[in-house]
Amino acid sequence: MPQTDFLVIGSGIAGLTFAVKTAQQFPDKTITILTKAYADETNTKYAQGGIAVVNDDEHDSFDKHISDTLIAGDGLCNEDIVRAVVTEGRDRVDEIINWGTNFDKDTDGEYLRGKEGGHSEFRILHFKDITGFEIERSLLAEAAKYPNIVMNNHWFVVDIITQHHLGYLVSKSTVGIECYGVYVLNMQSGEIEQLLAKLTLMASGGCGQVYRTTTNPRIATGDGIAMVYRAKGRIENMEFIQFHPTALYEAGVSPSFLITEAVRGDGGILRNKEGEAFMERYDPRKDLAPRDIVARAIDSEMKRTGTEHVYLDCRHMDKEKFLHHFPNIYERCLKSGIDALTQLIPVAPAAHYSCGGIKVDEYGRTSIRNLYACGECSSTGLHGANRLASNSLLEALVFAHRCHEDSSRAIGSIGFREGIPEWDAAGTTKPKEMILITQSLKELQSVMSDYVGIVRNDVRLARAMRRLDLLHEETERLYEASTLSPQLAELRNLITIGYLIVKGAQFRKESRGLHFNTDYPQHSRRIENIVL
Structure with a gap:
């Protein structure tokens, strides 16, 4: 039976940083490390703008960055977490620089810093x-130096193994739910295997593919969040989906190309x-207002x-x-017949980032024992109701x-769980028509885009829920009867x-972030984080 001390699900900035340190x-x-595609196919890779960090004390300060983050988060940030991420971020960025990550410098060797919406100072390295691409490159190179890091591409994690799989009744009110590892689909053999782990880190990325138009790659199907929810773990603030204001508009093209x-x-x-x-009519900060304001x-x-x-x-x-x-933006626009320096670039908002996710504490611990989460799939309290631009890479680090620190303290007292049953696929057959999966995905993306986009109301939400209930019912029947495929698993997760x-x-019942x-166009009394 395959076993590993530490299991990392996802190979973006969060998963790779944890793996290297461990x-x-x-x-x-x-x-x-398990990844369902190639190791470098992550949301990290597609991050263009940069990483927000205070490393210029002459012009910037931690307090300014903290204030900018709290303002963007619209009253729902955890201030202690914001302070921790901002103040600890400098050392974490220095670490990846030491591991070989390059950031642009001027002729004097000083870092060039950008400024994005919601920031009061130039602090974006x-x-x-292609900042994300460069970070991913350097982290993969660093991870390759350690023989005890095993990278497995094309392994699709299906479910977290808990007491449920041992025959116990597990519900949201169950105390002491534990993670023993995962069931994983070997995409080359088509077989579902179990992989046991003492400690598991969920770093599976975002969920932008739930919308028709998104900047996220096709792998961003919310797998980790869905798995933890099915395992009765706590999820919070999923209503806060950030739409990037400026994706290159090309009818029918998905994923959309991001204009940072x-x-x-x-x-x-x-x-x-x-x-x-027009932005001056909506906010005094004009084009550099926070993303929620610009997108609306x-x-x-x-x-x-x-x-x-x-x-x-x-x-x-x-x-x-x-x-x-x-x-790269200039070259990509040229491919679409647009010279960005002589012509206007058509842009429209696209689903970009999930500010909510798996609820974690200050050390990334989920509500399920021996299971951690970090990166976009997690909800740490940093972003609140709206993520400040370029804070996500910093949060992941x-x-x-x-x-890593907390799991290193815990690993010595944890063993492998015995008696885990094999995956039972008895009585299932391969789907006869893939259209049952592909059409349901199109319907889901249309429902979410048309009814649960940038602007919502109660009637649209109720209609969306009725459509989702039907899609869920149809897909679960298909799941019970079919041999599991990545496409079917992703559809279940996205629903x-x-x-x-x-x-x-x-x-x-308010508008926030x-x-x-x-x-409910105004803030009401303070409504706290919504945990499901």
Whole structure:
């Protein structure tokens, strides 16, 4: 029976940072990383803008970064967590620099810092417009140095193993739910195997594919969040889905290509169909207002003018600087027939980031024993109702370190659980028609995009829930009768994600941050985090 001391689900910045630190401390223990695609196919890879960190005490301060984060979070941030991430982040960024991560510098060797929406100072470290790609590259190279890190590509984690699989009744009220490892689909053999672990880290990324238009890669199907929910773990604040204001508009193209907020930080201006710079009508910070405000403003302009996009104007920007800082954006726009320096870029909001997720404490511990979570799949209290731009990579580094510290203290007292049954696929057959899966996915994405997008109301949410109930019922019948495939597993997970988003939105009888309900347009009394 396969066993590992530490199991890491996901190979983005959170999972790799945890794995490297753990391998350094425990050269005699095995760290196994599972990823359902290739190791570098993660949300981290697609992060363009950069990582927000205070490492310039002359012009910036921890207190300024903390204040910016709290303002963006709209009253729901955990201030202690915000302070911890901001203050500890400097050392964590220094670590990945020491591991070989490059950030842009000027001719004097000083870091070039960008500014994005909601930030009061220039504090975004970046590597051109492919910061995430550079971080992923360096972390994979560092992880490859440790023989006790085992990387397994094309392994799809199906479920967390708990007492439920030993025949015990496990519910939300069960005290002491424990994680013993996972059932995992070997995508090459088609067999479902069990992998036991003393400690498991869920670092499975986001869930943008629940929407029709998203900047997330196709792997972002919310698998970790859905698995933990099925295992009766606590999930919170899923109603807060961040829509990035400026994805390149191309009808029918998904994932959408992200036009980083740093373009507006360097002077890009949003314009509507009439050519008006409209953001000044919505917020005094104009184009550099927090993302929730900018996304709603664009949505309002699109509805007012009857168009499917607005424009980003970069024609006045310094050509040499633009080409140096945003070479990939320039080349990608050219492929679509747009010269970003002489033509307006059509942009529209796209689902981008989940501010909620698996509820964790200050050390990344979930409500299930021996199970940690960090990165986008987790809800730490940092983001509150709206994530401040470029805080996500910093959060992943800090919480990967905290998960490592706590799990290192715990590992010595944990053993492997015996008697775990094999996966039972008796009586199932391969689906005769893949359209039953592909069409249900399209329906789900349409329901979420049309009824549970940037602006919501109670009627839309109720209609979405009825549609989701039917999709859930149909998909569960298919699941019970079918041999499990990655496509079917992802569909089940995305339906669960849709349910969690809608249920959280129905409970929140106010508009706050990324959740805007026209039936409750104002903040009411303080409504705390919604835990499901």
